[in-house]
Amino acid sequence: RKEVEQDPGPFNVPEGATVAFNCTYSNSASQSFFWYRQDCRKEPKLLMSVYSSGNEDGRFTAQLNRASQYISLLIRDSKLSDSATYLCVVNPYYGGSQGNLIFGKGTKLSVKP
Amino acid sequence: ETGVTQSPTHLIKTRGQQVTLRCSSQSGHNTVSWYQQALGQGPQFIFQYYREEENGRGNFPPRFSGLQFPNYSSELNVNALELDDSALYLCASSLWGVGTEAFFGQGTRLTVV
Secondary structure, eight states, X not given: XXXXXXXXXXXXXXXXXXXXXXXXXXXXXXXXXXXXXXXXXXXXXXXXXXXXXXXXXXXXXXXXETTTTEEEEEXXXXXXXXXXEEEEEEEOSSSSOSOSOEEOOOEEXXXXX | OOXXXXXXXXXXXXXXXXXEEEEEOOXXXXXXXXXXXXXXXXXEEEEEEETTEEEEXXXXXXXXXXXXXXXXXXXEEEOSOOGGGOEEEEEEEEXXXXXXXXXXXXXXEEEEO
């Protein structure tokens, strides 16, 4: 089993749609969780951290279920500019540096006019 | 712009050759991590450097080695290049001991022919 698994995608949605990405992780001792965004041929950039209580940033909502080892990202009112690959990321170590990140394969999102 | 710079941006090498990739970390950051991203995959952790020492390593053979310098910049060296080493190599800098964001450089795209 891969350490971090994501929906394979691609997701092709119209502008304004709501889209949800799911991710599972295998290491129950993992402590920090993130969603990164990667545009084509660019470096990954942090979209948001994910907390057990859930967190929201504008149109983006992230949820974590530790019991199920499951992470989700919800994007509401999709924009053309949301088109990118979304990477589910786990840091297996508590606190400390955010190095040693474990990435999922990524899910590609294409938002169409 | 993250302040993390990598050089060169593109590189073509022949199988069996050696390559050195360079990374300048963001000002104030003392930890550098290296990742390999093959086409269509998520980044894979190679190793992390803190206080000029390797601090954690992923599933990569010893021909992948690195250095960190007193100014926190870093090098990734790969010996005896193989065709499968063709990938985007990403450097991420962060601050050790604080759960802050890891900032990625734009990457070096290595092609082994």
